[in-house]
Structure formats: structure tokens, C-alpha cells
Amino acid sequence: MATIEQDFAPAEPGLSQRLRRVFFGRTATIIATITVVIFIFVAAFAPWIAPHDPMAQSFIAINKPPSWDHWLGTDQFGRDVLSRMIWGSRNSLIFGFLSPVLAALIGGTLGVLSGYFGGILDRIVTRLVDMLLAFPELLLAILVAAALGGGFWNVVAVLTVAFTPGFARVARATTLSVRQEPYIEAAIAAGVRTPVIIMRHVVPNILAPIVVLMTLWAASSIRLEATLSFLGIGTQPPAPSWGNIIREGLANIFATSWPILAGGLAITIVVLAISIIGDQVRDELDPEIN
Amino acid sequence: MSAPLLNVESLCVEFGPKSAPIRVINSVNLRVDAGEAVGIVGESGSGKSITSLSILRLVPEPPSRIASGRIEFEGRDLLAMPKSQLRHMRGRDIAMIFQEPMSSLNPVMTVEAQIGEAIMLHQRLGRAERRARVIELLRLVGIPDPESRLKAYPHQFSGGMRQRVMIAIAVACNPKLLIADEPTTALDVTIQAQVLDLMKDVRRKLNTAILLISHDLGVIAEVCERVLVMYAGHVVEDADIRSLFENPQHPYTRGLLRAVPSLTDEHPRLYQIPGSVPQAGSIRQGCPFYARCDLRQDICARAMPAMSTHGARHVAACWATQSMPEVRSA
Amino acid sequence: MNQPIIRAENLGKTFPGGGGGLWRTAKPDVRAVDGVTFEMTRGETLAIVGESGCGKSTLGRLLLRLIEPTSGRVLIEGTDITTLSAAEMRRMRMKVQMVFQDPYGSLSPRRTIAQLIAEPLQVFGLVKGRRQMRERVAELLTQVGLPPAVMDRNPRQFSGGQRQRIGIARALSVDPSFIVADEPVSALDVSIQAQIINLMQDLQQEKQFSFLFIAHDLAVVRHIADRVAVMYLGQVMEIGPKRQIYEAPQHPYTQALLSAAPEATLNKPYRRIVLQGDVPSPTSIPTGCSFHTRCPLAQDICRTVRPGLDRVAPGQSAACHFAAPNSLGAK
Numbered sequence: 001m002a003t004i005e006q007d008f009a010p011a012e013p014g015l016s017q018r019l020r021r022v023f024f025g026r027t028a029t030i031i032a033t034i035t036v037v038i039f040i041f042v043a044a045f046a047p048w049i050a051p052h053d054p055m056a057q058s059f060i061a062i063n064k065p066p067s068w069d070h071w072l073g074t075d076q077f078g079r080d081v082l083s084r085m086i087w088g089s090r091n092s093l094i095f096g097f098l099s100p101v102l103a104a105l106i107g108g109t110l111g112v113l114s115g116y117f118g119g120i121l122d123r124i125v126t127r128l129v130d131m132l133l134a135f136p137e138l139l140l141a142i143l144v145a146a147a148l149g150g151g152f153w154n155v156v157a158v159l160t161v162a163f164t165p166g167f168a169r170v171a172r173a174t175t176l177s178v179r180q181e182p183y184i185e186a187a188i189a190a191g192v193r194t195p196v197i198i199m200r201h202v203v204p205n206i207l208a209p210i211v212v213l214m215t216l217w218a219a220s221s222i223r224l225e226a227t228l229s230f231l232g233i234g235t236q237p238p239a240p241s242w243g244n245i246i247r248e249g250l251a252n253i254f255a256t257s258w259p260i261l262a263g264g265l266a267i268t269i270v271v272l273a274i275s276i277i278g279d280q281v282r283d284e285l286d287p288e289i290n
Numbered sequence: 291m292s293a294p295l296l297n298v299e300s301l302c303v304e305f306g307p308k309s310a311p312i313r314v315i316n317s318v319n320l321r322v323d324a325g326e327a328v329g330i331v332g333e334s335g336s337g338k339s340i341t342s343l344s345i346l347r348l349v350p351e352p353p354s355r356i357a358s359g360r361i362e363f364e365g366r367d368l369l370a371m372p373k374s375q376l377r378h379m380r381g382r383d384i385a386m387i388f389q390e391p392m393s394s395l396n397p398v399m400t401v402e403a404q405i406g407e408a409i410m411l412h413q414r415l416g417r418a419e420r421r422a423r424v425i426e427l428l429r430l431v432g433i434p435d436p437e438s439r440l441k442a443y444p445h446q447f448s449g450g451m452r453q454r455v456m457i458a459i460a461v462a463c464n465p466k467l468l469i470a471d472e473p474t475t476a477l478d479v480t481i482q483a484q485v486l487d488l489m490k491d492v493r494r495k496l497n498t499a500i501l502l503i504s505h506d507l508g509v510i511a512e513v514c515e516r517v518l519v520m521y522a523g524h525v526v527e528d529a530d531i532r533s534l535f536e537n538p539q540h541p542y543t544r545g546l547l548r549a550v551p552s553l554t555d556e557h558p559r560l561y562q563i564p565g566s567v568p569q570a571g572s573i574r575q576g577c578p579f580y581a582r583c584d585l586r587q588d589i590c591a592r593a594m595p596a597m598s599t600h601g602a603r604h605v606a607a608c609w610a611t612q613s614m615p616e617v618r619s620a
Numbered sequence: 621m622n623q624p625i626i627r628a629e630n631l632g633k634t635f636p637g638g639g640g641g642l643w644r645t646a647k648p649d650v651r652a653v654d655g656v657t658f659e660m661t662r663g664e665t666l667a668i669v670g671e672s673g674c675g676k677s678t679l680g681r682l683l684l685r686l687i688e689p690t691s692g693r694v695l696i697e698g699t700d701i702t703t704l705s706a707a708e709m710r711r712m713r714m715k716v717q718m719v720f721q722d723p724y725g726s727l728s729p730r731r732t733i734a735q736l737i738a739e740p741l742q743v744f745g746l747v748k749g750r751r752q753m754r755e756r757v758a759e760l761l762t763q764v765g766l767p768p769a770v771m772d773r774n775p776r777q778f779s780g781g782q783r784q785r786i787g788i789a790r791a792l793s794v795d796p797s798f799i800v801a802d803e804p805v806s807a808l809d810v811s812i813q814a815q816i817i818n819l820m821q822d823l824q825q826e827k828q829f830s831f832l833f834i835a836h837d838l839a840v841v842r843h844i845a846d847r848v849a850v851m852y853l854g855q856v857m858e859i860g861p862k863r864q865i866y867e868a869p870q871h872p873y874t875q876a877l878l879s880a881a882p883e884a885t886l887n888k889p890y891r892r893i894v895l896q897g898d899v900p901s902p903t904s905i906p907t908g909c910s911f912h913t914r915c916p917l918a919q920d921i922c923r924t925v926r927p928g929l930d931r932v933a934p935g936q937s938a939a940c941h942f943a944a945p946n947s948l949g950a951k
Contacts (some may be wrong), residue, residue: 191794479882483879483892510886550813560817
């Protein structure tokens with residue numbers, strides 16, 4: 001048929017191609033991706049990788065410098081620092097990803113619902129978000145820990161609550177603008193059910209900023225866990241986490257500096273790697289740049 | 291023949307890197323005499339706006355650049371002119387108005403201040419004189435009760451009124467050429483009629499030449515006596531309006547005239563030009579209309595036809611019709 | 621006489637101005653649509669024309685209940701849709717579909733063409749399984765003149781005209797009895813407009829749906845419509861068979877609108893009547909006849925008494941105290 005427009009633009013990169021671009025687009029991102037993967041691998045297989053029991057104390061080998069048996073030396077109780085670092089990565093990483101993911105789910109849902117439906121729900125959510133955003137996360141965490149006591153799950157809960165308003169706000173703002181798009185009205189006119197409209201036409205179009213925010217919070221979350229554990233209200237000793245390895249190391253700094261060095265370096269590397277990936281995700285998903 | 295006011299010769303504009311340029315304007319010739327009204331008609335991507343922007347060298351460089359050609363205004367070469375001197379000509383000799391009157395006006399300045407600013411760029415007037423001139427201009431463009439509207443802000447005007455203010459600013463310094471890029475596209479049809487009437491009026495009173503860019507041949511027919519038809523960066527036909535309507539030579543022009551529904555006739559089906567408007571730079575060889583043309587021949591795919599003459603002021607770039615006896619269009 | 625497919629009775633919509641309260645001054649209400657009554661029969665095309673802000677798009681959305689009316693009723697095949705529950709209304713949408721103005725915004729960007737076209741079909745359970753769905757989508761794409769092979773592509777890869785074809789295929793998928801098209805060609809290039817107009821005309825002839833065509837371009841309307849309704853400030857000023865509206869317009873606004881349309885021809889069909897002034901704001905609609913502020917024929921009665929939409933010729937009604945064929949001498 002000669003009467004139609006037969007020219008079509010070339011095919012665009014698919015999702016898998018774009019994901020590949022996110023993680024392998026630049027040398028820096030490749031290195032960052034590999035780094036994060038290694039850390040996750042180590043955390044996942046800690047029991048098999050760690051050379052020693054992280055809790056096992058030995059009074060004959062305290063504050064040892066690195067040796068063939070203890071690559072990162074031992075601490076003031078004679079525990080193997082490398083093993084503690086490996087086991088500690090579990091707490092730190094789970095913590096780093098758990099709170100942002102939970103917060104994204106809760107905050108994203110609240111934000112989308114309040115942005116889509118508006119009205120009284122929107123007013124309540126907006127007020128709550130404003131209220132929570134007035135508190136710095138760290139302060140909020142310390143307050144709750146003071147009231148409920150420390151411990152892993154309490155801190156996860158606190159940071160989730162602290163992160164939720166940020167996600168809710170971003171999700172609400174983007175939903176509001178997507179809600180105005182003609183394709184939403186088109187879906188309503190076609191007879192599509194509201195929940196389907198939200199899942200199919202709203203959520204995919206607001207995902208980009210949420211994912212970017214998640215990578216940002218993942219980095220902060222690891223840092224915050226370390227801070228809280230350092231302050232003694234995060235992961236409780238003797239269970240290891242990077243934060244309390246540094247804390248215990250600090251008390252013992254004149255005897256050996258290896259625990260502090262290892263903990264600090266691990267946090268720096270992971271936070272940096274996640275931030276680099278986050279930047280790349282943002283660049284890739286930003287339609288202005290694409 | 292007198293010297294033209296504006297003479298553009300084989301203008302080429304390119305986008306993108308120098309190593310792999312995309313040519314968006316290809317050997318465009320355009321001539322506007324003093325006091326004449328000329329239209330450029332074309333669809334999106336035809337290059338009509340870029341042509342008009344090139345005249346004052348307003349195409350953003352980079353990514354685009356004027357690759358070759360000559361642009362002369364009253365015999366002076368605009369392309370060779372330093373930017374500072376060119377800026378001096380903008381507004382005084384050549385003024386422009388654009389499609390969106392709201393975004394072309396500064397929302398936090400009063401109408402008086404904006405028109406006054408345009409006057410002050412090229413004329414030295416006292417405060418009272420300037421105000422008098424602003425009122426005179428507002429009256430010229432048909433804004434009722436201009437004295438009371440001096441302190442109004444753009445958002446207090448309707449779309450049609452804003453376009454009138456834009457025209458007032460444009461003609462503030464009695465330019466010799468007014469370039470209007472889709473000036474009525476954002477306006478309603480009854481307001482469009484008012485603005486087109488105003489442009490004719492301004493031209494008659496000030497003897498300003500007009501270069502009107504539009505996608506709507508009807509709009510151009512209202513104001514202009516000559517029209518250039520552009521397609522994919524080429525001028526494919528250049529003729530007096532009457533000659534173009536009565537005897538269109540290029541198959542694209544013919545198609546365009548037949549594809550537009552009319553207020554009077556009721557053909558059961560509209561003529562449709564097959565295919566779609568090509569992307570900028572996608573055609574590197576031959577006639578850009580080749581793929582959609584119903585008169586195409588082998589040669590059309592290989593070489594761009596030169597302009598051939600069809601009457602006193604009528605040229606068209608088409609291999610098929612250049613040798614044909616005059617055909618009355620359907 | 622057979623039952624009308626759609627009937628609007630005294631349909632009105634006022635958008636609240638908002639504001640008010642303690643700190644803000646209240647904004648006035650916007651009366652977008654005011655007392656519109658008409659009906660359409662099967663296979664008929666009614667065009668709504670008017671300038672921006674005349675309420676024609678709002679009217680189209682009221683007919684599909686995408687906006688809740690403030691007054692009046694809409695009957696689709698005899699059912700008053702303004703009283704239907706949300707679930708009942710959703711089922712009703714199988715009969716009424718819409719084609720949108722913006723071919724770029726009205727297709728969800730992260731869906732494929734097949735997913736977009738099949739969405740209404742799946743909503744109403746009209747296709748079972750992936751294979752049947754793809755067969756039906758291929759059929760629809762062919763009907764609108766696109767090769768079925770493109771169904772797994774993303775809307776971004778299509779031009780404006782191609783996207784409008786996709787939007788039409790989507791509306792047609794459930795075989796509706798009524799379609800509203802809101803300025804479906806005004807965003808398209810001139811040479812593409814004709815393709816889409818022809819396509820819609822062919823499809824309507826084949827499927828016999830009733831077609832409400834909202835437009836500002838009078839030439840396009842003359843080409844596609846059976847009947848024409850002219851709107852101004854939310855009210856129908858004149859309605860009637862196409863030929864009568866174009867040959868013997870009775871309302872001064874219709875005549876002014878026709879005479880203002882630019883035509884690419886040497887012999888102008890209408891003598892130019894340039895209306896003075898702007899369209900008044902819909903927040904402060906003039907008393908009496910809403911057109912009196914711009915009407916060359918306005919008398920005292922026009923400023924005080926609002927004229928009814930009265931029959932002036934067979935099938936033709938005009939809301940004017942001084943309705944007469946070509947009363948302004950435009951023709």
C-alpha cells in the first residue's frame with residue numbers, strides 16, 4: 001500500500017541493552033559494579049569465606065599485626081579482623097539495602113496513591129512527610145534508639161521511617177505530573193481499571209527517580225549504620241559490623257590500627273561504588289540526556 | 291530591475307559535527323524587494339524557520355552553522371559583517387516576530403517598558419517623547435485605549451493582544467523588513483484574521499517588506515504576493531501567489547494544494563500525498579520529494595533538478611515538469 | 621425513527637474557581653459548557669467547531685464522562701450514563717471510545733504498540749490468550765494502514781501521523797458505537813492530515829459508528845461532517861446540516877468564523893468580516909446573548925435576553941434574535 005507512511009525510526013535500545021549500559025557503560029562504572037558484586041558475594045558466602053570464627057577469642061593472640069594466619073591482624077580480644085570484616089559486611093550491606101528498599105516500597109506506594117487520588121489522603125500524606133522531613137535521619141534514629149533500645153531491627157525500622165518521606169515526596173511529585181499526561185486520560189477512556197492504570201501506566205513512568213534515590217540512600221544507609229554502630233546503638237557487639245569494628249578499634253587504637261583502617265576503607269569503597277552506579281543510573285534514565 | 295532589499299543566495303545550513311554534517315538547508319535562494327510581502331510555506335522539517343533565522347544569523351552556533359552562501363541586505367553582506375554591527379541592524383533594519391507571543395515577551399516588564407526598550411535601542415528620545423511614541427505604536431497595532439494599557443503586564447493581555455504588542459515592538463524602529471515566523475499559529479481563527487489584517491495594515495502604512503513563514507498556504511495567501519515552497523531544506527517552487535495557485539509546477543505544491551480541504555468543495559476523498567515528511571538530512575542524493583512523488587523518473591533519484599522557469603516570476607525545481615507543456619492543475 | 625446513539629440533554633459543566641477561604645480571594649467559577657442539547661444517530665458525524673475556550677473539548681469529555689457534569693444528562697443508546705456506578709460506567713466504555721489530539725502524549729511511552737492497542741480488548745475480555753491478541757492487533761494495524769510487523773515497537777519510534785493511526789486502532793479495537801475525536805489532525809503536518817482524515821472517513825463508513833469530531837478548522841469539518849455545531853463560550857450558537865451551515869449560516873458568529881478562515885485559493889468563498897475584540901473570559905460571560913460584545917448586529921435586546929437555540933430552517937437551529945441566512949452578507 002503506497003498511501004501510508006512507511007518510514008520508521010530505527011529500533012531503540014531495549015531494557016537489557018540499557019541495563020548493560022548502566023553497569024558497563026564507563027570504566028568507572030564497570031569497576032564500581034564489580035566492586036559491589038564482590039562485596040555482595042563475600043557477604044553472601046561469609047561462612048565459607050571467612051578463615052576464622054569472627055567471635056572466637058584468643059588471649060594468646062591479641063592486637064597482632066597482619067600475619068599469614070591473620071591477614072588483617074587481630075583485635076583486642078584476639079579475634080580475626082578479616083573474618084569480622086567479612087561477617088560484618090553482612091550486617092552493613094543488608095542494612096544498606098534493606099532500609100532504602102523498604103522505604104522505597106512504603107514511601108513510593110504512599111506517594112503514588114496520594115499523587116494519583118489527591119484529596120484528603122494527599123493532605124494527610126503531605127503533612128506527615130513534611131513533619132518527618134523536619135528531623136535529620138541521624139537524630140531520628142538516635143531518638144528512637146533511646147526510646148526502644150538499639151539493635152539491628154530497630155535501626156532498620158528507624159532508618160526506613162526516616163527514608164520514607166523522601167521517597168513519598170518524589171513519588172508524589174512525579175505521579176502528579178504523570179497524572180496530567182494524556183495517556184492516563186486515554187487509559188481511563190479506554191475503560192482500564194484504576195489499579196491497572198496505576199501499575200501499568202503510572203508506576204513504570206515514575207520508577208527512574210525512585211531508583212536513583214534508592215542508590216543515593218543505599219550509600220547513606222551504609223554510612224548511617226556505621227555511624228549508629230559506632231555510637232553503640234546499631235549492631236550490638238559481639239556481632240560484627242563495619243561500624244562497631246571501627247568503634248572497638250578506636251578504643252584500642254594505640255595497640256593496633258588495622259581494624260579501623262579496614263572498616264573505614266571498606267565503607268569508603270562501597271559507598272563510592274554505589275554512588276558511581278547511582279550517577280550512571282540517573283544519566284541513563286534522564287530523558288534530557290538521552 | 292532595482293536592487294533587492296534582501297537577497298539570499300545558495301544558502302546552506304548544517305547541523306552536527308563538521309565531519310558528518312546534516313544539511314538542513316540546501317542552496318536556498320530568496321529575494322525580497324523593498325515593500326514586498328513574500329511567504330515561505332512548508333511543513334515541519336522543511337527548513338523554513340531555519341532559513342528565516344539564518345538571515346539575522348540567529349541559528350544557534352553550535353550545533354548548527356551557515357556552511358555557505360550569501361545573505362545581502364541592501365547590498366551589504368550580512369555573513370561577513372561582525373556580530374556587533376549585525377546586532378545594530380536587528381530591530382532597526384530587520385525585525386522579527388515569533389509564534390509564541392507570551393514567551394517572547396518579558397513577563398515582569400510592563401508593555402510600555404518593553405516597547406520603550408525597543409525604541410531606545412536605536413533612537414534617542416526623551417521620556418515624554420518615548421511615551422508618546424509607545425502610545426502611537428499601540429494605537430497603530432489596534433490596542434484600544436492605549437494610554438490606560440501602558441502599565442499593563444503581558445499576562446494581562448490575551449494571545450491576540452500580545453501578538454499585537456510584539457508587532458508594535460517589531461515595528462518600533464520602522465524596520466525595512468519584518469520577518470514573521472508563524473505569527474498566528476497559536477491564535478484562534480477570528481483573532482488570526484485580525485492579526486493578518488494588522489500586518490497588511492502595517493505594511494501599507496510603513497511600507498515594510500514582510501517575510502511571512504507559515505505552514506498554512508491560506509495564511510500566506512492573505513498577506514503575500516509571492517511565495518516560496520520549501521520541502522526538506524530545498525526551495526522547490528518560487529512563484530507569485532496567483533501563478534502558484536493557478537499553475538503549480540512542483541508535484542509537492544500540487545499535492546499540498548489538493549490535500550488541504552477547502553471551505554467550498556466537497557470531494558468525497560481528499561487527495562493524499564503518500565509517505566511521510568523525511569527526517570532532516572536523511573536524503574543525500576536526488577530530489578528530496580522522490581519517494582513520495584507520483585511523477586518520479588529515474589533521473590530524480592540521482593540528481594537534484596535545477597530551477598526551471600515557468601512564466602514571468604515562476605520557477606520550480608522538478609525534472610518532470612520542466613520539459614512538460616503547461617498543465618492546468620486539477 | 622430509530623433510537624439515537626447518543627443524546628445530550630441540557631448538559632453543563634462549571635469548574636469551581638477555587639481559592640477563597642481566609643487568605644486568598646476566591647477565583648470566579650468557569651462556566652465551560654452551558655445547557656447543550658443535541659442527539660446523534662447511528663453512523664452520523666457531528667462536528668463541534670469553535671475557538672479555544674469555547675468548551676468543545678470539555679463537551680467531548682462530558683459525553684464520555686471523563687468529567688462529571690454539573691447539570692444535565694447524557695444518554696448512550698438510551699442509558700443515562702451520568703447516574704451509572706464506576707463499574708457500570710467502565711463497562712459502558714466498550715461502546716464509547718476516544719481519539720486524542722496529542723499523538724505524542726496519548727500513547728503511554730513504556731508500552732509496545734501491541735500492548736497499547738490490545739489494552740481495551742483485554743479490559744473487556746474480548747481476546748483470549750496471547751495468540752488471539754496478536755492476531756487481532758495485526759488485523760487492527762492493517763485496518764489503519766500500518767504494517768503488523770511494527771507491533772512490538774515503542775510509540776517513540778513513530779511519527780505523529782503514525783501515532784495517530786495507532787490511537788485510532790486502539791479506539792476501534794472494541795468496535796464502539798460512538799467515538800469522540802478531539803482535534804485528531806490539528807497537531808499533524810498538512811500532507812499527513814489528509815491521510816488521517818481519509819482513514820477516519822473510510823473506517824466510519826465501514827464500521828458505521830457515530831462520530832463526534834471536535835475541531836477548529838472549518839475546512840476539515842466541511843470535509844468530514846454530516847452536521848455541524850458551532851460553539852461559543854460554552855453554548856451552541858448554531859447547529860445544522862453541513863450544507864446549510866456553510867451555504868446559509870444564520871448566526872452572525874458562524875458567518876464571522878467562516879469568513880475568517882484562511883483559504884488557499886484566489887476566489888475567497890466568503891467576504892471577510894473581521895470581528896472586533898477578543899473572546900470574553902469564560903469566568904465572566906456577558907449577559908443576554910454571550911456574543912453581543914462582538915456582534916455587528918447587536919441590539920438592546922441582545923444585551924439583556926439570552927436567545928434560545930430555535931429552529932430556523934429544517935434541521936437547523938440558531939441562537940440569535942436576528943437569525944437570518946447570511947445576515948452579515950459574508951456569502
